[in-house]
Amino acid sequence: MFKRLALLSATFMFVLAAGAQETKKFMLVIHGGAGTINRKNMTPEREREYRAALEQALRTGQAVLARGGSSLDAVEATVRFMEDSPLFNAGKGAVFTHEGRNELDAAIMDGKTRKAGSVAGVTIIKNPISAARAVMEKSKHVMMAGRGAELFATKMGLEIVDPSYFWTERRWKALQDELLKEQQPQASLVTADENRFGTVGAVALDQSGNLAAATSTGGTTNKMYGRIGDSPIIGAGTYADNETCAVSATGAGEFFIRWTVSYDIAALMKYRGLSVQEAADQVVNKTLKAVPGAEGGVIALDRNGNFATPFNSEGMYRGWIGVDGVPHVEIYRD
Amino acid sequence: MFKRLALLSATFMFVLAAGAQETKKFMLVIHGGAGTINRKNMTPEREREYRAALEQALRTGQAVLARGGSSLDAVEATVRFMEDSPLFNAGKGAVFTHEGRNELDAAIMDGKTRKAGSVAGVTIIKNPISAARAVMEKSKHVMMAGRGAELFATKMGLEIVDPSYFWTERRWKALQDELLKEQQPQASLVTADENRFGTVGAVALDQSGNLAAATSTGGTTNKMYGRIGDSPIIGAGTYADNETCAVSATGAGEFFIRWTVSYDIAALMKYRGLSVQEAADQVVNKTLKAVPGAEGGVIALDRNGNFATPFNSEGMYRGWIGVDGVPHVEIYRD
Numbered sequence: 001m002f003k004r005l006a007l008l009s010a011t012f013m014f015v016l017a018a019g020a021q022e023t024k025k026f027m028l029v030i031h032g033g034a035g036t037i038n039r040k041n042m043t044p045e046r047e048r049e050y051r052a053a054l055e056q057a058l059r060t061g062q063a064v065l066a067r068g069g070s071s072l073d074a075v076e077a078t079v080r081f082m083e084d085s086p087l088f089n090a091g092k093g094a095v096f097t098h099e100g101r102n103e104l105d106a107a108i109m110d111g112k113t114r115k116a117g118s119v120a121g122v123t124i125i126k127n128p129i130s131a132a133r134a135v136m137e138k139s140k141h142v143m144m145a146g147r148g149a150e151l152f153a154t155k156m157g158l159e160i161v162d163p164s165y166f167w168t169e170r171r172w173k174a175l176q177d178e179l180l181k182e183q184q185p186q187a188s189l190v191t192a193d194e195n196r197f198g199t200v201g202a203v204a205l206d207q208s209g210n211l212a213a214a215t216s217t218g219g220t221t222n223k224m225y226g227r228i229g230d231s232p233i234i235g236a237g238t239y240a241d242n243e244t245c246a247v248s249a250t251g252a253g254e255f256f257i258r259w260t261v262s263y264d265i266a267a268l269m270k271y272r273g274l275s276v277q278e279a280a281d282q283v284v285n286k287t288l289k290a291v292p293g294a295e296g297g298v299i300a301l302d303r304n305g306n307f308a309t310p311f312n313s314e315g316m317y318r319g320w321i322g323v324d325g326v327p328h329v330e331i332y333r334d
Numbered sequence: 335m336f337k338r339l340a341l342l343s344a345t346f347m348f349v350l351a352a353g354a355q356e357t358k359k360f361m362l363v364i365h366g367g368a369g370t371i372n373r374k375n376m377t378p379e380r381e382r383e384y385r386a387a388l389e390q391a392l393r394t395g396q397a398v399l400a401r402g403g404s405s406l407d408a409v410e411a412t413v414r415f416m417e418d419s420p421l422f423n424a425g426k427g428a429v430f431t432h433e434g435r436n437e438l439d440a441a442i443m444d445g446k447t448r449k450a451g452s453v454a455g456v457t458i459i460k461n462p463i464s465a466a467r468a469v470m471e472k473s474k475h476v477m478m479a480g481r482g483a484e485l486f487a488t489k490m491g492l493e494i495v496d497p498s499y500f501w502t503e504r505r506w507k508a509l510q511d512e513l514l515k516e517q518q519p520q521a522s523l524v525t526a527d528e529n530r531f532g533t534v535g536a537v538a539l540d541q542s543g544n545l546a547a548a549t550s551t552g553g554t555t556n557k558m559y560g561r562i563g564d565s566p567i568i569g570a571g572t573y574a575d576n577e578t579c580a581v582s583a584t585g586a587g588e589f590f591i592r593w594t595v596s597y598d599i600a601a602l603m604k605y606r607g608l609s610v611q612e613a614a615d616q617v618v619n620k621t622l623k624a625v626p627g628a629e630g631g632v633i634a635l636d637r638n639g640n641f642a643t644p645f646n647s648e649g650m651y652r653g654w655i656g657v658d659g660v661p662h663v664e665i666y667r668d
Contacts, residue, residue, distance in 0.1 A: 114592050120562070121479055141561045142588045145455055146480040148560015226482015227475045228454070235569045235594035254476045258448050260569035263594040264601070271605035 024207040026065040027305040028074055029320040030057055032088050033198030034250045034297040037315030037331060050087060051329050054319045057081045058327040061202060066325070071204035071212035071246075072110050072133070079106075079129040079214045082200035086168050088317075089198030091127060094166050094218025096175040099225050102166035104128045104218055105232040107143075108136060111211030111240035111303075118232035119153070120145040123166075126159040129216045132232070134158060143232065171221070178222040197221070199231055201248025203240070203301040211303060213238050213246040213262075220253065229253030235263035242303055244269040245276050250316065251288075251296010259287060265300055276300050280308040288312060358541040360399040361639040362408055363654040364391055366422045367532030368584045368631040371649030371665060384421060385663050388653045391415045392661040395536060400659065405538035405546035405580075406444050406467070413440070413463040413548045416534035420502050422651075423532030425461060428500050428552025430509040433559050436500035438462045438552055439566040441477075442470060445545030445574035445637075452566035453487070454479040457500075460493040463550045466566070468492060477566065505555070512556040531555070533565055535582025537574070537635040545580040545637060547572050547596075554587065563587030569597035576637055578603045579610050584650065585622075585630010593621060599634055610634050614642035622646060 032054055061078035065071070083091025094102040106128035107118035117136025120143065125131045131153040135144050138156055154160055199217040206212075215238040217231040230237035230253035237253065239262035240246035247262035256262075261283055268279035280300040288294040289312045297311025299318060309318045309330075319329040366388055395412035399405070417425025428436040440462035441452035451470025454477065459465045465487040469478050472490055488494055533551040540546075549572040551565040564571035564587035571587065573596035574580035581596040590596075595617055602613035614634040622628040623646045631645025633652065643652045643664075653663040 109592075116592050121482070139558060140588070141558060142591045143562040143567075144558065144560040145562055146560050148455070148558060151559065224473060224475060224478065224482060225485065226478040226480050228477040228479055233477075233567055233569075234591050235567075235597060239594075254474070257476045257568050258443075258450050260573075260594065260597040263569060263597055267598070267601035267605060271601060 023066070023323060025205070025305050025323060026207050027205045027301060027307065027320065027322050028058060028061040028065060028078065028202060029299045029301050029307045029309065030054065030061070030078055030200070030202045030318065031248060031250055031297065031299045031309065032082060032200050032317030034311045034313040034316035035197060035295070036313065037317065039332060047331065050317060050331065053082070053085050053087050054317060054329045055327040058319050058321040061204060062321045062325060065204060065206055068207050070208070071206040071210050072108070074204040074206065075202040075212045075214035076108065076129055076133055078202040079200055079216050080127050083127050083129060083216055088200045089218045090200040090216040092166055093168050093171065095171050095198070095221040097225055098222050100175065101225070102163060102218055104216070105229055106132045106216035107232040107234060107238040108132045108214045109212065109234060109238055109240040110136070111242040111246055114241050116142050116234045118143045118234065118238070119149040120228045120232045121226060122146070122149050122153070123163050124150055124160050125153045126161045126165065129214050131158055142234065145228070174221050197250070197252060199237070199250035201250060201299060203246035203248055203299050203307070205301055205303060205305055209242070209303055211240045211242050211246040211301065213240040213248050215248040230256035230261070233257055235260050237262060239263050239266055241266065245300050245302045247298055247300045249296060249298045251313065252293055255288065255291055255294035256296065259291070259294070261288070261298065265298065269302070276302040276306050277308040281310050284310040284312055357400070357657055359539070359639050359657060360541050361539045361635060361641065361654065361656050362392060362395040362399060362412065362536060363633045363635050363641045363643065364388065364395070364412055364534070364536045364652065365582065365584055365631065365633045365643070366416060366534050366651030368645045368647040368650035369531060369629070370647065371651070373666060381665065384651060384665065387416070387419050387421050388651060388663045389661040392653050392655040395538060396655045396659055399538060399540055402541050404542070405540040405544050406442070408538040408540065409536040409546045409548035410442060410463055410467055412536040413534055413550050414461050417461050417463060417550050422534045423552045424534040424550040426500055427502050427505065429505050429532070429555040431559055432556050434509065435559070436497060436552055438550070439563055440466045440550035441566040441568060441572040442466045442548040443546065443568060443572055443574040444470070445576040445580055448575050450476050450568045452477045452568065452572070453483040454562045454566045455560060456480070456483050456487070457497050458484055458494050459487045460495045460499065463548050465492055476568065479562070508555050531586060533571070533584035535584060535633060537580035537582055537633050537641070539635055539637065539639055543576070543637055545574045545576050545635065547574040547580040547582050549582040564590035564595070567591055569594050571596060573597050573600055575600065579634050579636045581632055581634045583630060583632045585647065586627055589622065589625055589628035590630065593625070593628070595622070595632065599632065603636070610636040610640050611642040615644050618644040618646055
């Protein structure tokens with residue numbers, strides 16, 4: 001009897017070990033925007049909604065990685081989920097331009113090949129991140145904007161929607177507040193400042209050791225018609241190469257463009273030998289922190305699964321999930 | 335008599351010395367595109383035209399710098415001159431998209447403040463570089479595309495032209511050749527490959543020690559409607575900060591975006607301590623050279639007036655001019 005149990009136990013251990021060998025390390029890190037996000041501005045109900053959506057986003061990408069899928073597939077699936085959620089400033093739930101339109105930007109980058117794709121100022125593509133991927137994989141270009149990008153996405157068979165699909169009452173009110181503010185700068189309007197900007201993003205490491213990054217956004221409330229932010233700019237809001245790291249940024253985009261934020265983190269790792277945590281911290285909490293208005297944060301992940309989620313704003317919606325399948329979500333600084 | 339001559343001579347020397355003290359070091363470096371530019375493809379007449387235009391462009395910017403003007407004013411004036419010349423792929427003389435349109439991109443960056451402005455996919459602005467400067471100085475944004483950028487430029491009082499202004503027979507023929515090539519890949523058409531891409535750019539150091547960079551382009555012949563290249567992307571085709579260098583790039587833009595070429599040169603100077611020549615050479619002749627198709631070059635200038643003009647293509651239209659006012663122009667590798 002004891003012998004049999006020992007044999008059974010040994011067999012069981014063997015199966016476990018074999019299983020563990022097959023599942024190599026993988027990691028997914030996400031953000032849902034940074035800004036004036038604090039407990040004072042948050043209702044318990046809204047916090048629950050955000051936590052649930054972030055956890056679901058993490059599980060969506062984790063499922064791809066757990067079955068051996070690519071980091072590209074994982075970040076695309078994760079960002080698509082957040083684009084479809086009205087909670088985040090990307091896809092459905094995007095903020096409005098000054099003229100009351102939704103103009104969407106997105107980018108994706110493959111750390112293995114350093115291939116990249118992005119779209120800017122698109123208004124009828126349900127999931128801009130998938131359009132960015134189509135630009136990367138099915139065109140000879142990296143970046144496409146406006147009507148040209150929309151015609152390409154349509155030809156590629158991506159889901160097209162009426163611009164009204166992106167309308168949400170919360171973002172429409174945020175624009176009206178901003179417009180009123182412009183006219184009455186002295187008025188003390190209760191504006192949810194967290195609405196001014198926001199972005200969603202994901203970085204992933206897959207079981208083959210490849211990194212990828214994806215970012216999608218509606219930009220900033222009250223932005224001018226035609227404005228392009230940092231999200232669709234490779235090296236600014238989105239970057240990935242296996243040699244260094246995968247990065248997705250969120251914040252006051254104009255500063256993130258001028259400081260080439262995402263690639264600066266990679267350059268500090270490559271040329272100064274900094275860890276991903278040190279490099280991301282230096283760019284967000286030293287370089288950008290010293291520039292008035294350069295508010296925001298990043299998620300950054302290296303090839304060994306080390307990651308950082310620094311932000312210099314009050315809060316940042318963020319989370320991560322690994323092989324154990326347990327989603328971790330954080331919102332505030334403390 | 336001898337005494338009088340000596341006195342006169344001494345006075346003359348004093349005046350010269352005082353003049354020299356007042357005029358501090360300044361420098362202007364330009365490019366007019368890189369590609370398959372060699373003596374075999376060039377007629378003596380065309381070479382004379384290019385040399386004359388490049389010299390005139392240099393003198394245009396030098397005049398600004400010599401009278402104590404800013405590097406920003408110098409690079410804008412220089413690029414405007416090249417945009418107005420039908421010889422270069424920028425402004426008048428821009429290449430055509432697949433659909434037979436001219437979609438123009440441009441960017442400018444101020445090394446002192448790290449402020450930047452850019453426009454992409456504009457079709458009616460006579461001088462896109464001035465629109466980029468208006469975005470930098472008169473909007474809250476860095477990058478604007480398409481119709482939104484055009485409306486902004488119109489409101490700012492910039493010169494608007496009919497799209498037909500940009501039409502040139504030479505570029506139209508280049509598009510027809512490319513379209514034919516697509517249909518008959520085996521046909522041995524005599525296409526001027528130098529027409530495929532091209533860009534104009536200028537980097538300058540002014541007497542106050544401030545750097546600036548400007549780039550303008552029509553993109554690549556036969557590009558898709560809506561495609562954005564590296565020129566208007568800060569950190570890819572255009573970059574400047576006083577701490578490191580000013581850079582303007584020209585080449586196969588998609589690669590220059592993926593390799594964040596302009597900022598990579600700055601990062602090598604900042605984080606590795608390389609000189610501007612070493613950094614520019616490493617990025618163009620090592621990093622990009624190792625990537626099939628990543629053809630092109632850059633001009634890069636540091637705060638001490640040191641500069642580099644590396645290219646990994648057959649040729650690059652380029653030139654420089656300093657305090658002595660003598661324009662230097664080169665086209666080929668040897």
